[in-house]
Amino acid sequence: MSKTSLQYQVLKQGGPLTKVSVPYPTPGPSEICIRPKAIALNPLDWKRRDYGVMVESWPVVLGIDAAGIVDSVGESVKDVKAGDEVFSLCGLENRKGGFQEVITVPWYFVAKKPASWTFEEAASLPICYLTPAAAIVDGLHVPLPHLDPTGAGTSSLNSILVLGGSSSVGASAIQLLRLALPSTTILTTSSAQHHAHLISLGADKCFERSAQDDTSAIKAATLNGVGVDAILDPVSAAASQPSIFTAFNPTGPKVYSHVLTGQNVVVPEGVKATLVLGRQIFGAKGGMNAFPGLASLIETGKFKLPNKVEIVGTGFEGIEPGLEKNSKGVSGAKYVVSM
Ligand SMILES: NC(=O)c1ccc[n+]([C@@H]2O[C@H](COP(=O)([O-])OP(=O)(O)OC[C@H]3O[C@@H](n4cnc5c(N)ncnc54)[C@H](OP(=O)(O)O)[C@@H]3O)[C@@H](O)[C@H]2O)c1
Known part of the structure; x- marks a missing residue:
């Protein structure tokens, strides 16, 4: 039997989220596959689920932010290898988002996780x-x-x-x-x-x-x-x-x-x-260096965790209650689910 991976899909507008088994991903030449250890929840996630914002067709896999361990990399990827601890932007550009067992992203969405940060802290960063x-x-x-x-x-x-x-x-x-x-x-x-x-x-x-x-x-x-x-x-x-x-x-x-x-x-x-x-930042001068540049700002103490991280659940099951909590309002915190 061929190897599979799980996605947490929204099958139609309004939800619910459903576990779906899909073929195990293989990265394209300039892509990276990541096994998330933590994912952050964003207002955009429930706005997409509830109002279809930035959704071209259903089903969708939500999730914009993740941190985890590199599973595999494409042949053109230079700075990251399997086993590295990273954080990454997810989804966008017609890709499946972060709510899955193995996430595939382009190389420029990814940065090495600062050693002193937890996966939960690193997951809270990319889109914000x-x-x-x-x-x-x-x-x-x-x-x-x-x-x-x-x-x-x-x-x-x-x-x-x-x-x-x-x-x-x-x-x-x-x-x-x-x-x-x-x-x-x-x-x-x-x-x-x-x-x-x-x-x-x-x-x-x-x-x-x-x-x-x-x-x-x-x-x-x-x-x-x-x-x-x-x-x-x-x-x-x-x-x-x-x-x-x-x-x-x-x-x-x-x-x-x-x-x-x-x-x-x-x-x-x-x-x-x-x-x-x-x-849009990827189209700006130097924008393709946005994530490696962020990792170096953190390592040199120039960029700090913007807001405290609150772990609101564990595993796929933690996502929907976490989104519910996020939709009721957040003040000075980032909600994160440990995977
Ligand atoms: N288009 C994109 O690419 C993109 C990407 C990321 C985020 N977004 C959007 O950007 C917004 C911010 O995202 P986020 O994750 O940073 O939000 P967030 O952390 O959930 O924002 C909550 C905070 O916003 C403050 N706030 C809310 N309404 C306010 C108002 N009218 N005046 C002053 N402060 C207000 C609250 O402040 P106090 O509790 O201190 O009063 C609270 O701390 C969201 O709407 C999100 O959907 C868009």
Whole structure:
């Protein structure tokens, strides 16, 4: 009998997830097969299951983030070999996602797991690092030095407001911005319990969500109280609190970079808005080095775990209850399932 592997498939919109036996995968020339030891749960997973967001046809295998052990590699793969501990982006580009026994991914989705990190910690990273990287490079037009060292010093943004800094994307954005722009004022919003953590990641000042309605305190924290040059919005905060746009310096560049979340933001005239998807970073200068570059930032202590990891279950059976918990809201944490 030929060897098989298990996938946890969503057969139709709304679920449930079902174990399906499929032929054991063999990597293509530039692909890597990974046995996950941990997978992270993301809002996109249940949005895809429940609303068919970014689903072309059913069944689908969800799951964007994983960490595990390399099972096999294609003949062109150089830096990774069977048995290595890695973390990886999964799915996207018409591939099956991370909720399976053996995941197949292209080489540039993968980085070596930092030795000091658990599989659960490493699994919490890929999409919440990739997305702010895209929002910074493509949306704010700020080069990231670990991807494009020639871009250093080319941004003239004096102040940037990161909305929802305690989201996993937001907490990564703060760190990447601080690395790229050491002297720019970085402001953020989150519930008060996360302020100390966000300052430790590089924010200059944190505000509660109410500051997104009355922006006077945010403006007062910028040089001469003029307002911010740019806003990075990973959580579509401006959809429900459009007054946030009054935080802009009226004579500044008014750059608004926001992440595709499924919510519609009405952007006022005069604001230069860009809507981003995480995977865009691969098309940016140096973007194919996004994951090896991240591993080296972690090893050198320049990038820290954005949010604490909460293990919400074990095995395939832990995924659906974990998604349920994620859909009810997360605050300053990443939910992960151990495999
Ligand atoms: N398009 C893509 O490629 C892509 C990739 C990744 C993520 N996403 C999307 O990006 C969003 C963020 O993902 P995530 O995993 O980082 O989310 P998350 O960690 O689950 O976000 C939860 C956090 O967001 C904060 N928050 C939520 N709404 C807010 C608002 N209106 N104003 C201020 N803060 C707010 C909360 O802050 P407090 O509890 O502190 O108040 C909470 O800590 C999700 O919608 C996700 O679907 C898109």
